[in-house]
Amino acid sequence: MSTIEVRLDAGMFSADIVTRAAHRYTDAYFIEIKRSPGDFIVRLTPKHVVPDAGQVAEQLRNDVLDEQLRALVRSETQDIHAVLIEAALRQALPPQSGQRR
Amino acid sequence: MKFAARHAFVGNPGYRLLPLRFRRLPWDSDRVLVTSVSGDWLIAQRNDFERAVTGQLDPGEPLFADMESRFLISADPERATLAPILSQYRTRKDYLAEGPRLHIFVVSLRCHHTCAYCQVSRQAVGQTAFDMTESTARHAVDRLFDWPAKTLTIEFQGGEPLLRFDRVQQLTKLIEQRNRTEKRTLRFVIASTLHDLTDEQLSFMRDHGFELSTSLDGPEWLHNLNRPRPERDSYQRTVDGIERGRRVLGDGAVSALTTLTRRSLEVPKEIINEYRKLGFHSISLRPLSPYGFARKTGTRHGYTIGDFLKFYEVALDHLLQINREGYFLEETYARMLLSLLLTPFSHGYVDLRSPTGAGLGAVVYDYDGRVYPSDEARMLAAMGDHSFALGRVDESIETWMSSPGMQRVLGAGVAEALPTCADCAYVPLCGSDPIDHYARQGDSIGHRPTSDFCRKQMGLFDTLLQRWEQGSSVDRGILEDWALRATRREGVLEAA
Numbered sequence: 224m225s226t227i228e229v230r231l232d233a234g235m236f237s238a239d240i241v242t243r244a245a246h247r248y249t250d251a252y253f254i255e256i257k258r259s260p261g262d263f264i265v266r267l268t269p270k271h272v273v274p275d276a277g278q279v280a281e282q283l284r285n286d287v288l289d290e291q292l293r294a295l296v297r298s299e300t301q302d303i304h305a306v307l308i309e310a311a312l313r314q315a316l317p318p319q320s321g322q323r324r
Numbered sequence: 325m326k327f328a329a330r331h332a333f334v335g336n337p338g339y340r341l342l343p344l345r346f347r348r349l350p351w352d353s354d355r356v357l358v359t360s361v362s363g364d365w366l367i368a369q370r371n372d373f374e375r376a377v378t379g380q381l382d383p384g385e386p387l388f389a390d391m392e393s394r395f396l397i398s399a400d401p402e403r404a405t406l407a408p409i410l411s412q413y414r415t416r417k418d419y420l421a422e423g424p425r426l427h428i429f430v431v432s433l434r435c436h437h438t439c440a441y442c443q444v445s446r447q448a449v450g451q452t453a454f455d456m457t458e459s460t461a462r463h464a465v466d467r468l469f470d471w472p473a474k475t476l477t478i479e480f481q482g483g484e485p486l487l488r489f490d491r492v493q494q495l496t497k498l499i500e501q502r503n504r505t506e507k508r509t510l511r512f513v514i515a516s517t518l519h520d521l522t523d524e525q526l527s528f529m530r531d532h533g534f535e536l537s538t539s540l541d542g543p544e545w546l547h548n549l550n551r552p553r554p555e556r557d558s559y560q561r562t563v564d565g566i567e568r569g570r571r572v573l574g575d576g577a578v579s580a581l582t583t584l585t586r587r588s589l590e591v592p593k594e595i596i597n598e599y600r601k602l603g604f605h606s607i608s609l610r611p612l613s614p615y616g617f618a619r620k621t622g623t624r625h626g627y628t629i630g631d632f633l634k635f636y637e638v639a640l641d642h643l644l645q646i647n648r649e650g651y652f653l654e655e656t657y658a659r660m661l662l663s664l665l666l667t668p669f670s671h672g673y674v675d676l677r678s679p680t681g682a683g684l685g686a687v688v689y690d691y692d693g694r695v696y697p698s699d700e701a702r703m704l705a706a707m708g709d710h711s712f713a714l715g716r717v718d719e720s721i722e723t724w725m726s727s728p729g730m731q732r733v734l735g736a737g738v739a740e741a742l743p744t745c746a747d748c749a750y751v752p753l754c755g756s757d758p759i760d761h762y763a764r765q766g767d768s769i770g771h772r773p774t775s776d777f778c779r780k781q782m783g784l785f786d787t788l789l790q791r792w793e794q795g796s797s798v799d800r801g802i803l804e805d806w807a808l809r810a811t812r813r814e815g816v817l818e819a820a
Contacts, residue, residue: 243747246744247773303343307406307409310410
């Protein structure tokens with residue numbers, strides 16, 4: 224079974240984003256990620272016969288774009304996310320005796 | 325008195341993102357499902373969504389209003405309040421408020437059956453050493469009322485609990501006696517094959533408001549194949565028990581669950597038609613679990629989650645067809661997932677909670693006095709793995725909650741913090757199942773790309789969302805009806 228190689232522009236995508244996207248393929252593929260001067264090289268070696276392997280490279284490129292978008296969302300919302308969850312769960316707790324919410 | 329200038333009443337024209345997650349739709353990769361932290365959601369073109377994330381959305385666009393109303397963005401962030409989304413989130417996680425409501429009492433491991441896929445370590449009918457003792461029963465009742473829940477569901481399980489019905493009666497009376505001062509709302513359920521059900525047992529159940537939960541795997545040939553007895557009359561005994569139970573307790577008090585073997589996957593329509601023939605209005609299509617004897621015989625009876633999902637799609641289409649013909653018949657897991665998708669409410673199903681329902685939503689009191697956070701943990705212990713044992717009935721619930729077993733559960737018990745789940749659009753509607761991942765993958769956190777739990781959840785959410793989105797108005801109405809019924813029947817699935 225042949226290895227699929229996908230090159231991703233290291234100027235556009237971080238190692239974190241590439242790793243997150245590649246991790247989604249660890250069910251059917253062994254993953255190797257290498258760094259060349261300008262690219263990340265992702266090698267996907269099938270663990271067994273994969274019926275739709277032809278589209279894997281395109282799917283991975285889409286997933287990298289989606290991870291890029293998720294990183295943007297994270298950077299803008301992680302502070303408010305933490306505040307929100309903490310506030311919601313704090314209000315869900317029963318008040319301690321002598322304390323008011 | 326002078327009014328402030330007009331510009332003082334105009335908010336900040338920009339917007340900020342609120343926490344959200346998204347997923348490309350498998351049936352249309354140009355569109356995405358976008359969910360808020362509390363599980364409200366919309367479907368948008370991916371290009372439009374990308375413009376929203378990168379700050380290019382115009383306040384005059386319909387998508388802007390839609391995202392704002394679902395708390396995916398906050399227009400005028402300096403003036404906006406987070407109170408509504410806090411309220412939504414608390415409503416969705418309402419199950420956290422009172423601690424475990426489902427309490428499973430295993431009164432005996434004995435059973436008539438020799439089912440090859442049995443999920444527990446059943447014992448032969450004569451092996452009375454595997455029955456719960458009176459002392460254990462009394463301690464378990466004391467612990468039951470140590471929990472704060474205002475509503476307590478008590479499920480009697482086995483083995484076959486009817487083989488030790490005197491213990492069921494004693495426990496029921498002890499619980500009711502204690503409840504005269506506790507004033508909780510009690511709900512009794514017995515999970516039984518209903519074989520050898522006597523009139524005296526039924527009278528007792530009627531007098532104490534019991535519900536019956538049994539197993540019916542489909543048509544006679546399949547049920548008898550799955551659940552062999554020497555007399556080869558397993559199906560007939562169960563059907564007789566269902567009819568007698570309905571006569572005494574009422575139609576609504578008897579429910580049935582289906583366990584799916586590999587043979588079952590070949591006949592989805594036959595299984596559903598059997599439920600219709602017997603007058604059921606609910607069916608539960610459950611894949612086999614990797615526990616107990618089920619794991620030992622997995623190669624013979626097992627199948628992949630992919631196989632199950634193909635089966636489920638055919639079954640769902642057939643159920644929709646039956647409903648279109650005017651006969652109401654719902655699938656209970658679909659009902660639960662649809663209620664999560666289509667309503668803002670919480671639910672009583674312990675397997676779909678985050679933080680996990682194991683130990684926080686349910687407790688199991690085993691025949692020998694050991695206590696577990698879930699039935700699956702008990703099954704693992706029966707196989708010799710006590711990783712999730714909480715303690716014994718004569719210890720305090722505080723001891724159980726601080727036990728190494730409970731710490732293992734809690735360490736992997738928040739879905740939103742698990743690798744891959746953290747970014748999943750379905751996570752606000754999903755749950756964590758650390759014991760299932762431990763059983764299947766040897767690690768309570770688990771590896772999501774190869775997780776059967778994750779594949780099942782994602783596959784069913786996708787299937788239901790696609791059917792709802794692309795179905796006819798009649799089919800949408802049927803699925804919405806299932807979802808709304810779930811909100812009125814909170815807790816029914818707890819006992820499943």
